[in-house]
């Protein structure tokens with residue numbers, strides 16, 4: 365009787381499976397473990413993670429690594445994925461003339477027009493004009509309200525802009541109510557004496573005058589040419605609770621298209637060139653036309669050139685490959701990036717069109733022998749490199765109840781989406797495509813403007829809820845959950861991510877619906893499109909309908925909605941797909957490691 369281990373080293377995760385073989389040669393599965401991969405896949409830095417995973421799994425059966433007779437590591441697919449993104453248009457707003465933002469608590473509602481002045485200047489002015497009043501931080505709400513109440517008897521003040529977070533406190537003390545915007549950080553940068561408009565939306569609404577170019581045109585009597593110039597401003601106001609628009613005489617705004625650049629895709633037989641600003645669809649069409657791809661280049665001096673260079677440089681570093689790094693597949697996705705507005709007064713951003721790209725590099729051959737040698741030296745256990753990743757994954761997937769040969773798998777990982785078909789004769793056809801879990805996290809992070817990868821990863825993995833009172837939340841599926849103990853007041857009114865352990869507040873002003881929409885559409889763009897792309901390439905005669913049933917494996921198959929989206933799409937082609945359940949106990953995890961043990965027995 366002996367103990368054996370199977371080890372799968374992935375871009376993100378290292379998984380092991382432990383079994384024993386009895387004297388009759390029968391295999392029994394005993395335990396498993398998974399840890400984050402240490403270092404770049406295919407390098408000796410992986411050994412630390414492997415040893416750790418082996419210890420965890422052996423510990424579960426009260427044994428140690430010394431009890432192992434053999435460790436089988438797979439001939440890992442030599443693919444490494446990376447992602448990058450760039451804007452393809454840019455709005456430049458000079459002479460900063462706008463503030464559109466979402467303070468938590470503006471006060472009042474409506475529109476106020478007038479010349480904008482600090483509160484202390486107004487009494488020196490004539491009273492035949494309308495004014496908008498600025499209140500700097502050093503004046504507190506009581507003092508401000510007293511002064512305003514006196515001024516408003518003589519002057520027509522139509523709106524108030526406050527630097528601190530005291531809109532509501534001030535509003536409550538006013539005799540005459542006007543719209544108030546607060547939390548305007550750089551109030552001192554506002555050009556004094558200019559004509560301005562303040563808009564505050566009623567509760568539960570977003571502004572609708574300043575976010576409409578014709579709305580701005582009617583307020584300022586703009587002609588058609590001038591109206592064209594305010595379009596980017598209106599655009600960046602869309603969705604705001606409040607906005608301030610100041611017309612400076614020299615102020616100008618222009619939307620400048622940066623040279624997004626051209627992508628050259630080299631196929632084995634064809635070469636295609638495609639302008640990146642035509643969008644992801646055209647880029648992917650070009651990729652399909654030239655497939656199989658042997659390399660991709662971006663026009664130098666343009667955004668796409670910069671992106672491709674960055675990816676190649678990164679891959680070069682990772683692989684330590686002295687040859688030139690060649691990109692073997694890309695996935696392009698249309699997206700939006702919030703870009704800081706130049707000269708912004710309250711941290712405003714404008715949403716710009718962008719393209720996200722995941723690229724995949726095939727290295728010659730991963731030096732698995734180095735890993736095997738080091739692992740063998742460190743553990744004293746015989747280490748064998750055995751089996752091709754796609755075959756092992758298919759074998760492992762076959763332990764899912766309800767499956768049989770021929771079987772197709774979709775391995776939804778971090779850096780790549782892999783697909784394989786294994787038939788009764790044991791032949792395997794497989795592909796590796798760029799774009800997987802990491803790309804989704806990156807797109808969620810940028811499209812929602814989070815600047816926080818951990819939060820983006822959590823938004824990807826867990827459903828949302830809105831904390832409606834200190835004792836109840838409404839989940840995204842509309843269910844309501846009640847609590848006996850009050851929730852933290854910090855969560856009140858917030859959209860939160862419901863992880864198994866905690867509620868994590870999302871501290872920007874996006875609605876729950878918006879976040880859900882972005883999350884779902886990104887998952888759709890990456891995995892559903894990639895599933896079709898991958899399966900079309902391995903399907904017998906290129907026909908999807910010739911594909912037997914499909915088992916989803918890999919970390920991203922754990923996702924709470926991706927398997928449903930893929931099932932929905934594939935069912936249009938009369939294909940059944942579903943999340944794997946390796947050995948009827950691992951869910952979609954551990955397929956390769958399990959296959960490594962099965963192939964030993966077989």
Ligand code: ADP
Nearest residue numbers: 374375376377777778801802918919920922923
């Ligand atoms: P690899 O085989 O390349 O090491 P994995 O199969 O471990 O990759 O998949 C890693 C990916 O799976 C990561 O992008 C990670 O975000 C994603 N992932 C892991 N758990 C979950 C989950 N519960 N829901 C959604 N995605 C997940």
Ligand code: MG
Nearest residue numbers: 374775777918
């Ligand atoms: Mg994997």
